Amino acid sequence: MIHKTDNCFHCGLPVTPQNIITIKIQSNMENFCCIGCSGVCEVIYNNGLQGFYDRVQSNNPLSPPPPNTNNNNNIFDLPEVLDEYITIDNDDFHKIKLLVEGIHCAACVWLIEKALNDIDGVKKIAVNLSSKSLMLKWNPSVIKLSHISQILQSIGYKTHIYDNSDANYQMEQSNRKKLYRIIFAGFAMMNLLWISISLYSGADEGEYRNWFHILGFLLATPTLFYSGFDFLKGAFLSIKIKHLNMDVPVSIGAVATWSYSTYITFFNPTIGDVYFDTVVNFIFVILIGRYLESSARARAIFSTQRLVNLQPTNATLINNNIEKITQVRLLKIGECVIVRPGEKIPIDGIIKSGLSDINEASITGESIPVIKKNGDFVYAGTINTNGVLIVEIKQILQHSTLGKIIELVERLQESKPPIQNITDKIVPWFVFITLSLSVITFFIWVGVDFEKALLSSVSVLIITCPCAFGLATPMAVAVASGISAKFGILIKDSTSFETLSSIKHFVFDKTGTLTTGKLTIKNLFLAQDITENYFYKIAYSLEKNSKHPVAQAVINKATELNIDNHYTLDNFKSYPGLGVAAIMDNNTKIFMGKYDFLKNNKINISKKCNNFIKQKTIKNSTNVFLGVDNLCIGIITLTDSIVHNASDVLKKLSQHNIELNLLTGDKKEVAMNLRQQLAVNIKIYADLLPEDKKNKIKELQKNNNNKIAMVGDGINDAPALMQADVGIGMGNSDDIALQSSDIILLQNKLEHIHLLISLSKQTIKTIKQNIGLSVLYNIIMVPLAMASFVTPLVAAIAMPISSLLVILNAGLINFKIKKGSWM
């Protein structure tokens, strides 16, 4: 078997020289991206399961890379922190639940359990794949918790303490409660069916009739008040706040049916039958619909949790040349922190010493790093690419730019009004019509017979059972969420389907959404008579030591050209903001960097080169010069590359009369340039700060009450994503952006927007059809009830049929969304 050497043999992720692991697999040397992958691969081969690799689909979505694992573990050994979360067993074993970052498949579960299984002092391990958590039972006198955490870190997983007040825990508990209620309702339903069958087949006339009714009452009563508790509570609350929701008709139907049947059971009037089976069936079916909907939602929320907010990030405090790691929230104004290359700047401050290129994309959206020197202001959340900085703190965390964005998002989250879905809009009418029909029925019959009038009017309430109606939305949403999950689209808020189906305005962020946010080489200008390969070989040898985005672009290009050998260089030096330099073959000086950098090092830049960079398209881009032996041998031009299918995706959207807008923190020229390359009609709003982006969306929303969908990824997009009616985040987004989004495209594929639109249109169509079905059912059944023709048998047959039709219709969404025919 021949495999590409630049991708991991196991998972297919690119292998970089920094993390390469090579092991022998069946007489071939194979490359892996991490210890996890190589370990799993070894086991697969040792067990003769290599057929796995033939089955792996080539278009398998890739999981995100494991998170950085350089946090310090001491927190796990502090008793004052741990005491709250530990339960102690009688035999000296401690039990704790940990959240584990980086679990994404069953292989991770296996690896973690395998890694911890053989360690002394660990008694039990149970990994939960759904909630990405780990239950651990260990003996603290044999092994420290921090040691266990370190073992997990060494295989690529980061652990956090599982907080009981955390949303995860709440969700798990409410999930269990729902299951109890469903199980009880299921039990009661099955037994009531037995009783009903007996009644229909003759027991109704027999001596035990009353006993059957009482048995039905005994089963139905706890079902209504225990299993149906959520509906009753929801209905009560919704009446209290005068905002009727689906719980109201459900409760009215269930309570009316139950009271009627109870009355019949204990007072034995001359006419009338019991409907206990109807109440219970109805509660059971609706509970299942709701459970499916909420578990689809819970899965989406679990998958987006990156857990970073649970534990404060650390910073390295420096005081009289003594370094101390501390928590960011404990930092005070005036203290100094040291930030090494590759680290995030923890807090807003001023550079006291050092010089570096700072990647500010998370705040400004600009992908090319900015040089910052002594006295310059740096923002929290931006990345120090090269050079060691000592930063004097000027703002505490809450007041930093990042902190303000987070605060803005939180404020918007609180003020966002709940979106009414279709059924909620119909509910008041439904309740009103049902109640009036019931009253009308009473008055029609009251002249004939008071008892008959009362019973008929209640039977109207029974038969207008909103069962189909109550299932209309949850079933369709559960099916649609299931489909989107297959494509790696997570729907956090199910009302987004409704909003999306009617959206006519899309707003896109630039960096990270339409462009990749990574520099790529657009052009190479060779000033001397050399080959392209020779140029990149020198450039690669030089840049492979650097962490600057330009270096990454050069390395990628070299890999593309299959350059894997390189010259050995001495004296490598990085000059932040300028470039890099080294000595080749003992005496040849090579320099790579900006124009001024080469000029200052007395490198001759020929006239040809000077003319080249004066060209208009080149002038506005980033140019990097390579000088060897006092002569400039070539110039590479770099740009932020466009996502490969961005143009097609946008064109298709505008063909469907969707207005496109671009919001960016970058300069207007850059955005104009992008528009030209995309060749679509997109409105540009440039030079925007995070808050401006949010305000711009607000402005667009006010124009003719437009609904806006925003697609973005950065910290700077978070407020805008929150402000938009539907926020769509890319999978590689910053955490705060993920939290602000309603929908997340995990695979970072823009074309999934098309799928989303088709899916939401289909879902809304299905919901409307479902509502139509239940209205049709009522049009047939209500006159029968008003004429007092309804018997328990009719109700028992008609009601499940209406629910089944709705469920089947929801299932049809699957067939209607065919792959490839989106929009």
Add this chain to the structure above:
Amino acid sequence: MDVIYFLIPAMLIIGLLIVIVLIISIKNGQYDDLDGDSYRILMEDEDGDGSNKNQKI
């Protein structure tokens, strides 16, 4: 038909037992992870020394 007068109480008792069993299994956390446990059968360790710690706690 008379047999049903015996069957119904019997079903009720059996049904209640099933409910109790299910509640115990939910309490044990067997329904917490509907994704991961389906793979667990593939992960049994081959050492077979009886020290299998990978169980629900």
